[in-house]
Amino acid sequence: MLPQRMTHRRSSPADAIHDLLAAGWRAQALRTFVAFGCPQQLTIYGPMMADELAVRVGAVAAALEPVLVALEPFGVVAQTEGHYELGPIGRVLLDGEPDSMATAVAVDAHPLWQEAMQSLHTTIRTGRPPHGGLYGYLDQHPDVAELFDLYMARRTLRTAPAVATHEFGDRVVDLGGGTGIMLAHILRAHPRTTGWVVEREPVAKRATAHLAEQADIQGRWEVIVGDIFAAGDIPSDATDYLAASVLHNLSDEATGVLLATIREVMPPGSRLRLVDMVVPPGAAPDPSRDLGLRMAAMFGAGERRLGQYAALLQKAGFRIAEVAHPLPWGLTLITCISDESDEIEAM
Ligand SMILES: C[S@@+](CC[C@H](N)C(=O)[O-])C[C@H]1O[C@@H](n2cnc3c(N)ncnc32)[C@H](O)[C@@H]1O
DSSP states (O other): OOOOOOOTTTTSHHHHHHHHHHHHHHHHHHHHHHHTTHHHHHHHHOSEEHHHHHHHHTOOHHHHHHHHHHHGGGTSEEEETTEEEEOTTGGGGSTTSTTOOHHHHHHHHSHHHHHHHHTHHHHHHHSOOGGGSHHHHHHHOHHHHHHHHHHHHHHHHHHHHHHHTSOOOSEEEEETOTTSHHHHHHHHHOTTOEEEEEEOHHHHHHHHHHHHTOGGGTTSEEEEEOOTTOGGGSOSSOSEEEEESOGGGSOHHHHHHHHHHHHHHSOTTOEEEEEEEEEOSSSOOOHHHHHHHHHHHHHSOOOEEHHHHHHHHHHTTEEEEEEEEEEGGGEEEEEEEETTOSSOOOO
């Protein structure tokens, strides 16, 4: 069972503000715990005192122990009589676990993402993220690009099976389809379907390599090196146009341009399938609210409410036919059809 967070300190507005500030400190404790290789040492050697762990990872015990103490209430570590071991959620910090978050932590701890979060004030003031946006930076830094693709692939590995359970027609285009994980799952779940991934060149290469390794879907996919904003790069005879975790990288203006481009290309009766987070009504905590901050820092954009999607879609000539929620990671599948369609045609 996961430990219960103690909430007794959040009894006043001042305590609540303290908690918000401390969330940033705790995140730093988590990054540090991982950067020192503590999860691996605790897995290999089992429970140990903070001094022993400090020696093993090359740290100063007096400074390391507060990190362990801060992470204990969240179940990252567990402590018995001064001996620390990996707690119930600490396991996912290890590489190789099926639901491993090791790459997510590595991305979060990378100077590019850290610098972006620290520049949030400037980005909000100017609307311009550092380095002119993530993808330009990745083009110049192949090692970081690979890390990012791996992070997205791990994340999509959890959502793709759920997306693939939905109905898809015979020809699916995955726009900005990353390394092809989503398309592979859709093809596997829909044996009559063929598909394309449209991607920027370096990612397209990794998509080709990944899809080529999937023995059960050979002959049913193609990777197009292209720009999703260029109508000529998007197949015009598909049944489904998928854009997963693409729109949340884009300003409303750029989203409008992309939606209009897709609308121009797609044949009558086809569908647009958006996979993104949707900020829910009310004020309850939700992952979309947190990821929106990262999107603001990296892209000067953010996660949207359903009404905001509906407005952007309507402007581009679409209407929402179905909203499927929740997918893993708090994602939502929004199915859209042309505003001229009476209904989705049989495909
Ligand atoms: C956040 S990732 C999502 C990847 C994938 N759809 C998934 O869900 O795992 C966004 C993807 O869009 C691609 N992308 C961004 N701008 C693009 C463009 N103009 N043309 C083609 N691909 C683009 C990026 O290379 C990246 O792989």
